[in-house]
Amino acid sequence: MKIAILGGGHGAYAAAADLSEAGHEVRLWRRDAAALHPVFRAGAITLKDAAGVREVPLALATADIAAALEGARLVVIPTPAIAQYDIALAMAPHLVDGQVVFLPPGTFGSYVMARLVKQSGNLADVAWAETGTLPYLARKHGEREVNVTVRAIRLPTGVYPARKSAETIAVIREAFPSVRACGDALSGALMNAGPVIHPPLMVMNAAPLQHFERWDIHNEGTQPAVRAVTDQLDRERIAVREAFGQGAPHYPLADHYENDRWMYGDAHKQLVKSGDWRENIDLHTHRYITEDTELGLAFLASAARYAGVDAPIAHGLLAIVGGFLGRDLRQGPRTFESLGLAALSKAELAQRLHHGE
Missing domain, CATH: 3.40.50.720 (NAD(P)-binding Rossmann-like Domain)
Known part of the structure; x- marks a missing residue:
């Protein structure tokens, strides 16, 4: 091909x-x-x-x-x-x-x-x-x-x-x-893993990321407190999927860390072992912020607002990142509001996604 x-x-x-x-x-x-x-x-x-x-x-x-x-x-x-x-x-x-x-x-x-x-x-x-x-x-x-x-x-x-x-x-x-x-x-x-994995890692590792020249957020940076926040954020993602009528499998992120049932199989250990993710990460310019938080997490939070799903972790992480970036990330370019989808009924949204605009 x-x-x-x-x-x-x-x-x-x-x-x-x-x-x-x-x-x-x-x-x-x-x-x-x-x-x-x-x-x-x-x-x-x-x-x-x-x-x-x-x-x-x-x-x-x-x-x-x-x-x-x-x-x-x-x-x-x-x-x-x-x-x-x-x-x-x-x-x-x-x-x-x-x-x-x-x-x-x-x-x-x-x-x-x-x-x-x-x-x-x-x-x-x-x-x-x-x-x-x-x-x-x-x-x-x-x-x-x-x-x-x-x-x-x-x-x-x-x-x-x-x-x-x-x-x-x-x-x-x-x-x-x-x-x-x-x-x-x-x-x-809403299967996108980046907006669930990376914002908690960035926010909860902000000090070592700014202090050390190179830091592995997937190794030292993935501690029990970080995992707890990540798991709760993923539960919010799954709740949003269910609110839109999207069925299982939802590919819960816990499978990435604990077994071989996730998208990559049992990948977390191999990722850490490779050493390729020990790197310098700038909290303002790295794609984990510009892509996964400013766009991806903002999109997830807006989908939660549209669907009426309580998502305090998503909105809280957005608020913190917005705090050090100096802007309100709820107003970003990839939200239901900015894309003109918030004004649609669920039936109208489903029809647009099925037939096209």
């Missing part, structure tokens, strides 16, 4: 190498041509995982998004949600009928990006989908080298518009067999 990978981060390089090695025709697009040049020059990415180290050639590495998208059946965008606006506008002139765009994860980006593309004047019949996490726990170790610690074994995925779910899931499964349909885009967004 012809696949376009859009992005230049850990997930994009992991996806490009992994899917190319699996036999797909992969085109990797990155807007920063200079940063992409090592991959362009070599024509390959160095992939490291439990099987060893090897060179994986790509069909194309390009800074021309039109060239990457041309003829692609599947478009994979494993980028932070903060990049989705610019990418949507860049890809809008080039999308055509029948393409599937997959956001792992999306932070409700499937709805947001589809809307932006339509507002730009492109009315192509494109399907959008999003899942709850990246298909890989991965970190780049060099200009064109990526280390994959764990691959996801379960990827609950929602589709927008949901009426296209069956054929969309079938296409994505050709690349990611671990994908499992979980309903519409809202269901997919």
Whole structure:
């Protein structure tokens, strides 16, 4: 299958190498041509995982998004949600009928990006989908080298518009067999693990993050008090899913820490053992704040408000982060209110998610 990978981060390089090695025709697009040049020059990415180290050639590495998208059946965008606006506008002139765009994860980006593309004047019949996490726990170790610690074994995925779910899931499964349909885009967004894992870790590790040059929030930073808050926040997420009529499995985050039933299986120990997450994290600029808190947690809290679910942990964490950022995160760009969804009835919302806008 012809696949376009859009992005230049850990997930994009992991996806490009992994899917190319699996036999797909992969085109990797990155807007920063200079940063992409090592991959362009070599024509390959160095992939490291439990099987060893090897060179994986790509069909194309390009800074021309039109060239990457041309003829692609599947478009994979494993980028932070903060990049989705610019990418949507860049890809809008080039999308055509029948393409599937997959956001792992999306932070409700499937709805947001589809809307932006339509507002730009492109009315192509494109399907959008999003899942709850990246298909890989991965970190780049060099200009064109990526280390994959764990691959996801379960990827609950929602589709927008949901009426296209069956054929969309079938296409994505050709690349990611671990994908499992979980309903519409809202269901997919409420599977997003980042806004549940990362805000408590950031808030409750704020002092050591600012004191130490490098700190592993998943190792020393994950203590019983942090886990207790994370578990309660996840219960709020599940309560919101249930309020929208979304059924199990909800992929409770406790499974990530305690057993092998979560999206990555028994991954937490491997994540800590790798050492790749001992890093410098800036409390104002890291994606755990800009993506998972300002967008993702704000979205979850707004969904709770809409559904009438009491979510004190979500709103409390938002208030604390808003305190050190100096702004009210309830007014962020990815909330039910900002997206114009708060004025819809539940029936109207369900109809929009199923049929499209």
